[in-house]
Amino acid sequence: MMTLITGGGGFIGVRLAARLRAEGERVALFDRRFETAALAGLPGDVETIEGDVTSFDSVHQAIASVHPDGVVHLAAILSGQCEGDPVLAFAINVGGTFNALEAARREGVKKLVATSSAAVYEAPDPAPPLDEDAPLAPISVYGMTKTVGEEWCRFYYRRHGLDARIARPGAVVGPGRVAISAASSWTTALIEEPLRGRPYVCPVAEDDSSALVYHTDLTDGLARLYLAERVPSRVYNLGSCAATAGELARLVRERVPDARISYRADPIAGFVVGRWRHVVQDFRRASQDLGWRPRCTTAAGLVAACADEVSKNPGS
Ligand SMILES: NC(=O)c1ccc[n+]([C@@H]2O[C@H](COP(=O)([O-])OP(=O)(O)OC[C@H]3O[C@@H](n4cnc5c(N)ncnc54)[C@H](O)[C@@H]3O)[C@@H](O)[C@H]2O)c1
Numbered sequence: 001m002m003t004l005i006t007g008g009g010g011f012i013g014v015r016l017a018a019r020l021r022a023e024g025e026r027v028a029l030f031d032r033r034f035e036t037a038a039l040a041g042l043p044g045d046v047e048t049i050e051g052d053v054t055s056f057d058s059v060h061q062a063i064a065s066v067h068p069d070g071v072v073h074l075a076a077i078l079s080g081q082c083e084g085d086p087v088l089a090f091a092i093n094v095g096g097t098f099n100a101l102e103a104a105r106r107e108g109v110k111k112l113v114a115t116s117s118a119a120v121y122e123a124p125d126p127a128p129p130l131d132e133d134a135p136l137a138p139i140s141v142y143g144m145t146k147t148v149g150e151e152w153c154r155f156y157y158r159r160h161g162l163d164a165r166i167a168r169p170g171a172v173v174g175p176g177r178v179a180i181s182a183a184s185s186w187t188t189a190l191i192e193e194p195l196r197g198r199p200y201v202c203p204v205a206e207d208d209s210s211a212l213v214y215h216t217d218l219t220d221g222l223a224r225l226y227l228a229e230r231v232p233s234r235v236y237n238l239g240s241c242a243a244t245a246g247e248l249a250r251l252v253r254e255r256v257p258d259a260r261i262s263y264r265a266d267p268i269a270g271f272v273v274g275r276w277r278h279v280v281q282d283f284r285r286a287s288q289d290l291g292w293r294p295r296c297t298t299a300a301g302l303v304a305a306c307a308d309e310v311s312k313n314p315g316s
Pocket of ligand 1: 006007008009010011012013030031032033051052053054073074075076077078092096115116117118168169170171172173182184
C-alpha cells in the first residue's frame with residue numbers, strides 16, 4: 001500500500017513514515033519544507049514532495065501523482081502560532097484539512113487519518129477524564145481549527161463514504177521537540193533542557209497542566225488507527241496521561257538535582273494551556289478498538305523514557 005503523509009517533514013510525520021515503512025508500506029511525504037537532518041533516518045525510497053496544503057491544486061497534484069491508498073493528514077500550525085495568527089491558522093488547519101479531504105475524494109482514496117488534538121476539549125475547571133463523546137466548545141484558536149477540521153472529516157464520511165478517521169493526541173513529549181510553535185512545547189523542553197544541562201524558563205505557571213503522550217506511543221497509535229482494516233468509531237483519544245509543569249520539574253530534579261528551571265508566564269502560552277488545565281483523556285476506546293497500549297501512562301514514565309533517549313544521544 002502507498003501512503004501520503006501531509007506535514008510529513010514534521011516531528012510526527014517523519015516518525016510515522018519510519019513506522020509505516022517498517023510495516024512494509026510505501027510512503028511519500030508532502031510538506032512545505034523539508035530539513036535534510038530530519039529525514040536522515042528514513043529509507044531512501046521515501047519520496048518527498050514540496051507543496052502547500054492551503055493550495056488545493058498543490059495537494060490535488062500530489063495525491064494524483066502518488067496515487068496513495070490512504071492519506072495521513074498532519075500538516076498544521078500549532079497552538080501558540082494559531083493564537084497569534086488566526087487567519088493563517090484557518091487557512092492551514094481548516095483549509096488544509098478540507099483540501100486534503102476533497103483531493104482524496106476526487107482521486108478515489110479510500111481512507112484518511114487526520115490529527116486533531118486534545119486541545120479540542122478545554123477544561124479550565126476540575127473535570128473527570130474526557131472520552132471522545134464529551135462536548136466540544138473551545139475558545140482557543142487552535143482548538144477551534146481542530147474542532148472544525150474534525151467536522152469536515154465527519155462530513156466527508158457521511159456524505160461521500162470517505163473513511164476519515166480522527167486522532168486526538170495529547171501534547172507530544174519527545175527529545176528534539178523543543179523549538180516549535182506549540183504553546184505546549186514546555187512539556188518536552190522542561191524535561192529535555194535540564195537533562196542536557198541547560199537552564200529552562202517555563203512559559204506557563206507551575207500548576208498549569210497538559211494532556212500528554214510520548215512520541216513513540218503516539219506514532220504507534222496513529223499507525224494502528226491508519227492500518228486497521230475497519231474502525232468502529234470516527235475519533236480516538238491518543239493521550240496517555242497528564243501532568244503539571246511543577247510535577248514534571250519535580251521528576252526531572254530527581255535525576256538532575258541542580259536543574260535550573262524557572263517560570264516566566266507568557267500570555268499566549270498561559271492562556272492556551274490554562275484552557276486545558278484539567279483535561280485528562282480517557283483512551284479506553286483506542287485500547288479496545290485498536291489494541292493501543294501506550295508504554296508511558298504516567299508523568300514518571302514519560303520523564304524516564306525521555307531520560308533514556310537523551311542518554312543514548314547526549315550531543316543534541
Ligand atoms: N505536537 C503536538 O504536541 C501535537 C499534539 C496534538 C496534535 N498534534 C497534531 O499533530 C500533527 C503533527 O504535529 P507535529 O508535532 O508533527 O508538528 P510539526 O510542526 O512538527 O509538523 C507539522 C508539519 O506541517 C507542515 N506544514 C505547516 N503548514 C503547512 C502548509 N501550509 N503546507 C504544507 N505543510 C505545512 C510543517 O512544515 C511541519 O513539517 C499536527 O496536525 C498537530 O496539530 C500535535
